[in-house]
Amino acid sequence: MTGVRLCIAGLVAVLLTSGCSLPRSEGDPASAGGCGPVAYADVRGHRPSYAAEQLAPFVNEHAMCAGRWVPGADEWLVPQGMTIVDGTAYVASFDGTKLAGQRLCTMQSMELRTGELIRSRYPVVGRVGPRQPTECRHGGGVVADGHGVWLAETLRLWLLDPETLEPVRGWALTDPVRGSFAVLGPDGRLGLGRFRAENPARLWWFDVDDLLASPAYVLDEGDAVDAVRVPPDTQGALWAELGGVGPGLWLARSNTTCGVLVGPDGRSRSFVPGAEGMALTGPDQLWVVSESGTRLYQEKGRPMTPMLARFDTTDMRQWAAPTCSP
Numbered sequence: 001m002t003g004v005r006l007c008i009a010g011l012v013a014v015l016l017t018s019g020c021s022l023p024r025s026e027g028d029p030a031s032a033g034g035c036g037p038v039a040y041a042d043v044r045g046h047r048p049s050y051a052a053e054q055l056a057p058f059v060n061e062h063a064m065c066a067g068r069w070v071p072g073a074d075e076w077l078v079p080q081g082m083t084i085v086d087g088t089a090y091v092a093s094f095d096g097t098k099l100a101g102q103r104l105c106t107m108q109s110m111e112l113r114t115g116e117l118i119r120s121r122y123p124v125v126g127r128v129g130p131r132q133p134t135e136c137r138h139g140g141g142v143v144a145d146g147h148g149v150w151l152a153e154t155l156r157l158w159l160l161d162p163e164t165l166e167p168v169r170g171w172a173l174t175d176p177v178r179g180s181f182a183v184l185g186p187d188g189r190l191g192l193g194r195f196r197a198e199n200p201a202r203l204w205w206f207d208v209d210d211l212l213a214s215p216a217y218v219l220d221e222g223d224a225v226d227a228v229r230v231p232p233d234t235q236g237a238l239w240a241e242l243g244g245v246g247p248g249l250w251l252a253r254s255n256t257t258c259g260v261l262v263g264p265d266g267r268s269r270s271f272v273p274g275a276e277g278m279a280l281t282g283p284d285q286l287w288v289v290s291e292s293g294t295r296l297y298q299e300k301g302r303p304m305t306p307m308l309a310r311f312d313t314t315d316m317r318q319w320a321a322p323t324c325s326p
Contacts, residue, residue, distance in 0.1 A: 149165070173192070203227065
């Protein structure tokens with residue numbers, strides 16, 4: 001395990017590499033009225049060769065300041081989870097050409113400022129306790145702390161080395177606990193949430209120090225220190241204060257045509273379609289990963305969105321309510 005110590009993405013100081021000094025197309029967070037909408041030509045990184053060169057409009061697009069393409073878009077990668085540490089984005093994706101049970105995890109680190117790839121690992125293979133090595137499938141949650149990068153999938157939880165992206169430890173998740181998405185709490189607790197399309201689900205909180213100190217390699221709800229209900233279609237979560245709302249748990253509910261951001265104040269606000277994992281790079285500088293702009297969903301006629309998008313949330317109290325429901 002590398003000695004590099006990571007900062008929790010949600011508590012990182014304002015990063016100049018993605019911050020306020022950029023041109024207007026990259027955002028002006030000093031403006032309470034937002035800094036968007038962003039044009040297709042403004043999105044950085046290697047542009048995909050598919051789909052029309054125009055981003056789809058959505059309610060509250062005025063607050064979207066910047067966008068990035070994830071490396072490998074032309075190779076059918078579908079991003080699902082994301083976190084950001086010191087200007088590096090860690091993104092978990094699956095191969096959109098594969099059937100559901102064969103969607104192995106691709107884990108990437110990329111330079112957030114430019115969208116350039118730093119390192120990629122496919123497949124992500126690790127060992128859970130004494131069991132035989134196994135492959136990560138459909139990783140849905142990514143967060144980072146001083147221990148490394150945490151990658152959650154439906155049936156397993158992995159701790160990755162942030163430099164090599166190689167698993168250094170793994171845990172099996174026992175029903176009803178699932179790792180559809182992940183979040184870090186203000187006290188460093190790790191939250192694992194379950195996705196349900198129709199019924200409310202739960203998010204379980206785990207004490208990270210207890211996880212690492214114990215030789216156990218199977219986690220169930222009895223190991224959780226707390227649990228909270230989350231609404232249907234929750235695909236991502238973040239503990240933060242945005243625009244003076246919170247601090248508390250923010251939830252991204254979405255499908256590939258609709259995005260909704262649910263705040264700790266109980267209000268729902270319109271969000272980018274396909275929204276999933278979220279991270280902060282400074283006060284009111286919110287990044288979100290979206291799957292709608294991938295090749296898989298563009299061929300199905302979904303709205304074109306940047307794979308990573310940065311929002312200025314200073315006027316969060318004025319964000320409009322959703323006009324769609326996931």
